[in-house]
Amino acid sequence: MKPGRADRVWSVDEHLADILGKIRPLEPIALQLLDAQGCVLTEDVTAPAALPPFDNSSMDGYAVRIADVEGASEEFPAVLAVVGDVAAGSGELPAVGPGEAARIMTGAPLPPGAEAVVPVEWTDGGLGGGPATTMAGSGTAEVRVHRSVDARAHVRARGSDVTAGELVLPAGTLLGPAQIGLLAAIGRGTVSVRPRPRVVVVSTGSELVPPGESLAHGQIHDSNSFMLTACARAAGALAYRVGAVDDDPATLRAALEDQLVRADAVVTSGGVSVGAYDVVKEALSGLPAEEGRVDFRRLAMQPGKPQGFGRIGPDRTPLFALPGNPVSSYVSFELFVRPALRALMGLEPADRTTVRAVCPEGVASSPKGRRQYLRGRHDPATGEVTLVGGSGSHLVKALAGADALIVVPEDATSVAPGAELDAILLD
Amino acid sequence: MKPGRADRVWSVDEHLADILGKIRPLEPIALQLLDAQGCVLTEDVTAPAALPPFDNSSMDGYAVRIADVEGASEEFPAVLAVVGDVAAGSGELPAVGPGEAARIMTGAPLPPGAEAVVPVEWTDGGLGGGPATTMAGSGTAEVRVHRSVDARAHVRARGSDVTAGELVLPAGTLLGPAQIGLLAAIGRGTVSVRPRPRVVVVSTGSELVPPGESLAHGQIHDSNSFMLTACARAAGALAYRVGAVDDDPATLRAALEDQLVRADAVVTSGGVSVGAYDVVKEALSGLPAEEGRVDFRRLAMQPGKPQGFGRIGPDRTPLFALPGNPVSSYVSFELFVRPALRALMGLEPADRTTVRAVCPEGVASSPKGRRQYLRGRHDPATGEVTLVGGSGSHLVKALAGADALIVVPEDATSVAPGAELDAILLD
Known part of the structure; x- marks a missing residue:
């Protein structure tokens, strides 16, 4: 490819803006x-x-008329005739006339004539003894009420919530x-x-073998398809792991065509760099216009320099072609795919918390002109972030021990011990 | 029930401690x-x-011997015979002898004899021109290398990650x-x-009608079974919504017996108070010892005073009998069920963040001797928390507008405007 505009280096922010500018939220269902x-x-x-759809009682007790219990006390109780029983869900309600009361349960409709509810603890529960603790006495003829109540006391009014x-x-x-x-x-x-976006995850590489199977010389286990599927699910998507596809452009194209019917987005890993077998780039660069378009770029970041993004197939399904090193693909997912999946769901794309954190050890060297994302652990108690592992994009163990990405700006080639840096908190 | 120890009022902390003391993490699978x-x-x-399982290249380029490229420059390049091609996944590797190089792709095994990798950008890519940008030139007989490299440069050593x-x-x-x-x-x-706990959610109440169906007088829509199922899923569980069961103890007992085979925990709502139709309490109080035991208690909290907890069935499956008011059941889930589900998963029970927050409006009244959980919105920018809706435990709209629970301590009967309170941040 000849140098020029098409081959320029993109900033992280430009690449993300390009992606988000081309993402439309999914149609509602x-x-x-x-x-x-x-x-x-x-x-x-x-x-x-x-x-509530009707006035109802907030207590277990007795539905009464105010005048009937005015001045009532334990010494001089109001004695009321119990005319019925109102449970939650009761359809037919007894009318409460002067001198009358109805037993009523929490949530039950206030019967006609009643103006308030006296909690059972303020009565004898119809048992003729001291204050009641339960509504045990059913079918009793009368109840002694020991306290007066205000109008509408212990009544939840119709419409008081909505x-x-x-x-x-x-x-x-x-x-x-x-x-x-x-x-x-x-x-x-x-x-x-x-709806939740359906995300198809494909890793590429003839060297990849599923975990659980043994390795011949030169082979490694496919980890990206598992990690990126889990990343997509953690972002709220429904993710389908297709697994690893060989470094053959026709095979990859056929796999993508098969998968597009169930995809709202496609994520691939590997095959996007300048090598001779960079299958994703080979399969998806220069597509005929009717099949969509995927742009492959160099980004001013580390890890994650080579990236592809475009829209393919009849529905112009967004496709993210991430680099194949595990740390590169993880960081790329965090920075570009996660915000895009959130945009598909109609959510604010950015959701990670970024904090300023002191980095006691500093960073010995960082590539000039590239924004570096190092793996770190953030301690909220001290506000410090410490590096985990080195900058190698194959260091999966360190990635699994990190809870933050430490951001070294483009213009820094080193960071002094004790300086402050941005740290993106992961979950 | 006679007063005494069995009828004492439990604190929130005592109830939670009792629950967590009886929860064992699920057996691993x-x-x-x-x-x-x-x-x-x-x-x-x-x-x-x-x-990595073998030394491999971190770049697309050429695998070389150090001595062969010592002192190389663009003006005086080292000219090496290209003896082969090593892709990721290559099994048979060409040996690299003195004066020789092998093309190598990122991730491919370092061939025998080679000591370092020269990135393609530091060579002519085998094309005989200036610096290359890609590995396009395959099958070329020689390559010009423009820079020297240190031993092991651009090589990821076997075992350097793990x-x-x-x-x-x-x-x-x-x-x-x-x-x-x-x-x-x-x-x-x-x-x-x-594994994730399987949680069966049952709401109780003869007045309950599923959403989407119309209401007769005295009926309301079942919201708790939906809300609590969603709460359980948000806590990481696999939740099954059984829906609403009538206020009939035999029906409830039969439903629970049916469900226990697929439950690692059961959550019910409603029917735990002092009313005459408190079906959960009636069905599960005083079980025969061989069927387990559920204790019903009064808690020093608002909302959520009546609570049941126990273990039932042949596997002594934990059962949480939550009160039926929607806000009461929500708060009870947060305080007691969520920590218990996390304990079943082997996680630290507590995971919510509690912050001290200024409450500008204060709280006009709070029940003495009970810890009150009010619904609020927390503004992290100001550190303030504002009340949403009132204290009524039927106020679902306010609950849906809250993102925090404001805690008013047991001994407070009011809170002065501008005082600080604990706020439990919800998600």
């Missing part, structure tokens, strides 16, 4: 409530009716357990949300 | 790598072989994407982990 957990609403949800027609959750709300509870409470069985 | 995501290792994993027999992940490690990548890299296809 109607999902059952529990399938919508972790998804973003695409409708303004209003309540079709008031919640009024009919009220907007309860606006479009854009992320649905967690409490939002799902609210949707169920107002009677919604399905909601319109952006 | 062997899972495929990707099924083990989010689970805790129960074995010390050591590497069966070195990683040595054979090395402990790479200790028992107790939580498996995220990077750990799964490391396990795959050392060839592990399955690992021993504690």
Whole structure:
């Protein structure tokens, strides 16, 4: 390739901006409530009716008229005739007239005529003894009430949580357990949300052997397809691990064509550099226009210099061609794929917390003109971040021991011990 | 029930300690790598072989002997005979003798005789021109090398990531994407982990109707079974929503017996108070010893005063009988069930972050002797927490708008505006 604009080095931010500029959120679908957990609403949800739908008791006790219990005390109780029993879910309600009371359970509708609820602990429970602790005495003819109550005491008013027609959750709300509870409470069985993206993960390399199988000389175990599938799931996607494809462009193209029907995004690893067998680059560079387009670039970062991104197939499915070194592919996923998957879901692309952290040991050397992402451990107690392993992009053990990516800016070639750096906190 | 020790009021901490004292982590099982995501290792994993398993190239370029390129420059290049091609995955390797070089790709094994790798950008790529940018020229007879290299330059040594027999992940490690990548890299296809707990969620109440169906008078929609199922999934469990069971002890007992075969824990909501139709309490109090035991208690908290906990069935499956008001059941899940599910997974029970936060508005009244959990929104920028909705445990809309639980201590009956309180951050 001749040098020039097409071959220029892209910054991390330019590459991410290019990706996000080409990502559209997935089309909304109607999902059952529990399938919508972790998804973003695409409708303004209003309540079709008031919640609670009727005045109801917040206590186990007796539904009474205020005047009947005015001035009541343990010494001089109000004695009321018990005219019925109201459980939660009761349809037919006894009317409570003067001098009368109805036993009522938490959540049960306030019967007509009643103005308040006296908790059972403020009565004899219909047993004719001292203060009751339970509603044990059923079918008793009368109850002694030991305290007066204000109007509407222990009554949850119809509509006191939500009024009919009220907007309860606006479009854009992320649905967690409490939002799902609210949707169920107002009677919604399905909601319109952006679905979780289906992500197909393919690693490439004739040297790759699945874990669990033995290695011939020159072979290694495929780790990227497992790691990137797990990364996609951790980002909220439904991920399918296709596994490793040989370094043959026709085989890779056939695999991608097969997979596109179930993909909202494709992630490949390996085969994007300047080598003679860089299969992803070979298979996807210079596609005919009707098949889409994938651009391969050099980025001003380490690890992760070679990157591909484009949209392929009839639906122009986003494809991320990540470098094959495990640490490079992990860092590339974090920086570029995770934000894109979140954008597909309608979420804010950036979600990781970045903190300024003191790096006591400093960084001995960092490549000039490239933003370096080193693996580190962040201690929130001290605000310090320490390096884990070296800068080698094959160091998987160190990656597994890290909980942060330490960012060394493009213009730094070293970092003095004790200097502050950005640290991106991983989970 | 007569007053006394069995009827005493328990503190939140006592109830949680009682639960955690009776929870044993689930027995480990062997899972495929990707099924083990989010689970805790129960074995010390050591590497069966070195990683990388062989010396390999970190660059696309030429494998050379040091002496042959000593003093080489663009003006006076070292001219080497190209004796072969080494791709990643190559089995048979060409020997590199004096005056010879082998083309080599990233990840390919260093061939015998070679001592270092010269990146292709430091050569003419075998094309006889200026510095190369790719490995395009295959099958060329010679290469001009423009720079000298140190021994082992651009070579990743066998075992430089992990040595054979090395402990790479200790028992107790939580498996995220990077750990799964490391396990795959050392060839592990399955690992021993504690599985995700299977949680059966049952709500109770004859008044409950599934969302999507219309309500007769006195009925409400079942929201707890949806919300608690979502809570269990958010905590990492596999949750099954059974839905609402009528207020009939025999029906509830039958449903629980059916469900126990697939449950590592059971969560019920409703029917635990002092009412006449408190079905969970009625069905599960005073079980015959061979069927287990569930204790029903009053807790010094609001909401969530009535609680049940015990272990039932042949496997003594933990059962959490939560109160039925939606906010009460949500708060109870957070405080008691979530830590217990984490303990079943072998995780540290507590995982929520609690911060001290200024509450500008204060709290007008809080019940004496009970720890109150109010719904709030926490602003990390200001460090302030504001109340959302009131203290009513039926206020689901406010719950859905909250991102924190504000804790008012037992001894406080009000909180002055501007005072600091604990806020438990939800997600």
